[in-house]
Amino acid sequence: MERRGPPNAPRSTWIWATALTLATTASVIAPTPALADRRFAVDVRAGSGVSVGGGDGQATLHRTPVYVEAGATSWLDDEQNVLVGGSVRVEVEDRASIGGVLRAGLRADLGPLEIRPFAGLAAILMPYTLIGPEVGAFIVVELAGPLSLIVHLAIDAWLFGSDLPPSTVLFMGNGGLGVEIAL
C-alpha cells in the first residue's frame, strides 16, 4: 500500500501537524468569546426625515414615512470601542413595510454622551424592496441606571429595489428618537 504524507516523516507526526493547523485556523476564524464577556443593549426608536430622489434630472424632496425601529447592539468588554448591531425597521405612515439594518461601528465615550458612528447595510424587504448602505451615528444620553435616551441620525442611499422608480437612486436623511436599555 502506498504511504501518504510527507516523505521521511512518521505517520503520527503528520497527524499531529494536521490537527494543530486545524485548531489554529479555527481559533482565528471563530474567535468566539465567552458570553459573559459580551454586552448587549436594546433600543426602540421612531423617526422620519427627508427623501431626495426623482430622476430625469430632477430632484424631488419628499418627507420620509414615519418609521419605528427595534434594535440591539453588542460589544465586547475588552473591545468596548467596537460594536455591532442591527434593527428591524417598520414603516408605518401611508404604507406598511418591514425591513432591517445591519451595522458595525465605534463607541466614543464623551462623559454624559456616547457617540456611536456606524456604517451598515439597510434593506426594506416587504411588500416591496429597497437595498442600500446606511451611515450615521447614534447619540446616547444616559438617563438613569440602564435606561438611556438614544438619538439616531442616518443617511441611506437606496441603490436597488422594486420601490425605486426606473434609473433612480434615492437618498434619505433620517432622524429618530427613542430609548435604550443596557442589559
Place this chain on the structure above:
Amino acid sequence: MSRSRSDLVTWAAIAVSIVALLSGCEPGTCVRESDCPGQTACRAGRCVVVDDAGPVPDGATADVGDVGMPDAWSVDAPTDDAPSADAPGVDAPSADDAPTDDAGAQDASLDASVEDASGGASLDGFSPDANADAWLDDAGVSADTGSTLDAGVVDAGP
C-alpha cells in the same frame, strides 16, 4: 447685536425649512413607487397614471362584435319559416349574450359570407322580402357553421 440678529434669522430660516419639509410636500410628488396611490407610478418625481389595461381591440373585431349577428343567423334564422325584417337587426344587438371577441370574429366571417351569398349587398341593404330565398339559403348554410365560417374568413378580404 447685528450678529445675534443674523443668527436668529438663520435659525428661523432653518426652522421654517424643516417645518416645511416635515409638514409634507406638494401633492402628487413622489420619490418612491410606494408614494403613488393605486394605478399610478412615480416618474420624474410625479405620480402618473400607468395604462396597463392591455392592448386595445382592433376596430374591425370590435365593430363587428357589437352587431352581435351570429345568434340571429345561425340559430334563430333556420327555425323561422318567415323571417321578419327585425330578425337580423334588432334581435341580435339586444341579444341574450353580450358579444365577445370570439363572437365578433365569427360575426366578421358570417357577415362576409352573407354579403358574398347575397351578391355583395350590404347587410343594411339586405331585404328579407326581396331576398327571402337567398336569406334562407344563407341561414341554412350558416347553420352548418364550420365550412361557411372558414369561407367567410377567406372572403372577408383584407
